[in-house]
Amino acid sequence: MLNVGKIEEGFVLDHIKAGKSLSIYHHLQLDKLDCTVAIIKNARSNKMGKKDILKVECDIDMLNLDVLAFIDHNITVNVIKDGAIVSKKELQLPKELKNIIRCKNPRCITSIEQELPHIFVLADEKKEIYRCKYCEEKCTETL
Amino acid sequence: MRHLMSPLDFSTEELDRLFDLANDIEANPGKYAKACEGKKLATCFYEPSTRTRLSFEAAMLNLGGSVIGFSDASASSAAKGESVSDTIRVISCFADICAMRHPKEGAPKVAADRSSIPVINAGDGGHQHPTQTLTDLLTIRSLKGRLDHFTIGLCGDLKFGRTVHSLINALSRYEGIRFIFISPRELMVPDYVTEMLNEKNIPYEEVIRLESIMPRLDMLYMTRVQKERFFNEEDYVRLKDFYILDKAKMQLASPDMLVLHPLPRVNEISVEVDDDPRAAYFKQVQYGVYVRMALILTLLDIHVG
Numbered sequence: 001m002l003n004v005g006k007i008e009e010g011f012v013l014d015h016i017k018a019g020k021s022l023s024i025y026h027h028l029q030l031d032k033l034d035c036t037v038a039i040i041k042n043a044r045s046n047k048m049g050k051k052d053i054l055k056v057e058c059d060i061d062m063l064n065l066d067v068l069a070f071i072d073h074n075i076t077v078n079v080i081k082d083g084a085i086v087s088k089k090e091l092q093l094p095k096e097l098k099n100i101i102r103c104k105n106p107r108c109i110t111s112i113e114q115e116l117p118h119i120f121v122l123a124d125e126k127k128e129i130y131r132c133k134y135c136e137e138k139c140t141e142t143l
Numbered sequence: 144m145r146h147l148m149s150p151l152d153f154s155t156e157e158l159d160r161l162f163d164l165a166n167d168i169e170a171n172p173g174k175y176a177k178a179c180e181g182k183k184l185a186t187c188f189y190e191p192s193t194r195t196r197l198s199f200e201a202a203m204l205n206l207g208g209s210v211i212g213f214s215d216a217s218a219s220s221a222a223k224g225e226s227v228s229d230t231i232r233v234i235s236c237f238a239d240i241c242a243m244r245h246p247k248e249g250a251p252k253v254a255a256d257r258s259s260i261p262v263i264n265a266g267d268g269g270h271q272h273p274t275q276t277l278t279d280l281l282t283i284r285s286l287k288g289r290l291d292h293f294t295i296g297l298c299g300d301l302k303f304g305r306t307v308h309s310l311i312n313a314l315s316r317y318e319g320i321r322f323i324f325i326s327p328r329e330l331m332v333p334d335y336v337t338e339m340l341n342e343k344n345i346p347y348e349e350v351i352r353l354e355s356i357m358p359r360l361d362m363l364y365m366t367r368v369q370k371e372r373f374f375n376e377e378d379y380v381r382l383k384d385f386y387i388l389d390k391a392k393m394q395l396a397s398p399d400m401l402v403l404h405p406l407p408r409v410n411e412i413s414v415e416v417d418d419d420p421r422a423a424y425f426k427q428v429q430y431g432v433y434v435r436m437a438l439i440l441t442l443l444d445i446h447v448g
Contacts, residue, residue, distance in 0.1 A: 105248065107246075107247060107248045107268045107269065107270075108247065108248050108249055109227065109245070109247040109248065109249040109250040109252075109253050109267075110249070111247070112247060113226050113227065113228075113253070115226065116228075116253060132249065133249070133252065134248065134249025134250075134252050134253060135247075135248035135249040135267075135268075135270055136248075136249075136270065137248075
């Protein structure tokens with residue numbers, strides 16, 4: 001079994017679906033942060049069988065929780081201070097996503113006006129459906 | 144400041160007030176003849192649509208206002224590459240209210256976000272055409288006296304017809320509505336529409352033939368079945384006559400059933416039906432002007448005593 005040491009200050013993203021950690025690393029733009037990051041793949045989990053974990057040594061404000069919630073709002077976000085978990089952040093589906101996903105509807109105005117932001121709004125929280133703010137096309141993309 | 148992007152932008156209570164105003168305009172046109180004096184409507188039509196544009200222009204002229212605009216993208220700055228956001232900011236300096244039609248879905252929403260004047264969506268691709276839906280609702284309410292407790296048949300191209308989807312959405316907010324969808328299998332209503340009806344427990348039936356259900360209808364909303372929508376010529380030839388409303392089919396209907404159609408019609412309603420008192424599609428065009436007049440007054444917040 002592989003051991004990864006605990007972090008002093010930062011956050012631990014737990015209960016990531018196995019295999020999803022690299023995608024999250026990419027979408028949270030962790031590659032652009034000058035801090036220690038541990039990516040743990042296929043860790044044993046009683047709840048999930050296998051899971052991924054990300055440990056990041058940086059300030060929590062540097063994390064885009066909206067992106068994370070859109071990817072999977074069941075991920076547990078543990079905030080670490082002085083080597084211990086001080087709080088757990090609950091993720092909620094963001095009401096709006098700006099320039100995170102692109103509208104793929106070729107008939108949408110965003111397809112011809114390049115400078116328009118791609119904005120998706122949460123149309124149905126229960127079914128987790130996002131729709132383009134302009135053409136209302138359902139988002140089928142997952143990150 | 145309010146805009147109109149979708150027929151659902153207004154609550155049913157707000158729609159009632161809008162339709163009351165439209166009916167008052169119908170009864171007392173003289174009272175409103177100078178209501179918009181000194182106001183300008185800009186009709187920004189990035190694709191041709193003569194009827195909708197003329198209806199908006201007639202509405203504004205009936206209110207004593209004036210009209211500016213373009214009726215083709217090639218005659219506007221869009222041809223030079225100007226964005227919708229920039230165009231509406233310029234138009235906002237010229238006019239008091241804007242009706243916009245655009246082939247791209249969501250273009251009027253982009254305009255509304257940047258505009259300092261009310262924007263009315265006059266049709267954006269296959270997405271929304273709210274003033275057509277308001278026209279349909281006003282016609283039904285005016286001729287039937289209510290918008291609830293009836294059976295409406297929708298016939299023809301129910302898959303691609305945006306007016307149909309929009310009308311179903313709008314009517315699903317009223318009590319006691321039963322839908323009967325009459326179309327070939329290729330052109331049945333999309334799943335998201337039937338899912339919405341299932342969720343709201345609104346009864347509907349899907350049938351292929353028009354004749355059998357005619358006696359049960361309080362209203363029949365006809366649309367055109369276009370040849371190019373069919374997978375093969377054989378199916379088109381086999382089915383096209385099922386969806387042509389003629390005198391013989393009208394004999395099966397109740398004496399107070401209404402026939403509606405968003406127009407233009409091609410051959411889906413025989414001209415012999417035009418003289419039938421139940422044919423309401425030309426009255427519908429007239430109600431389209433009244434509802435646009437009421438909408439202009441409402442969005443400009445003009446009250447006539």
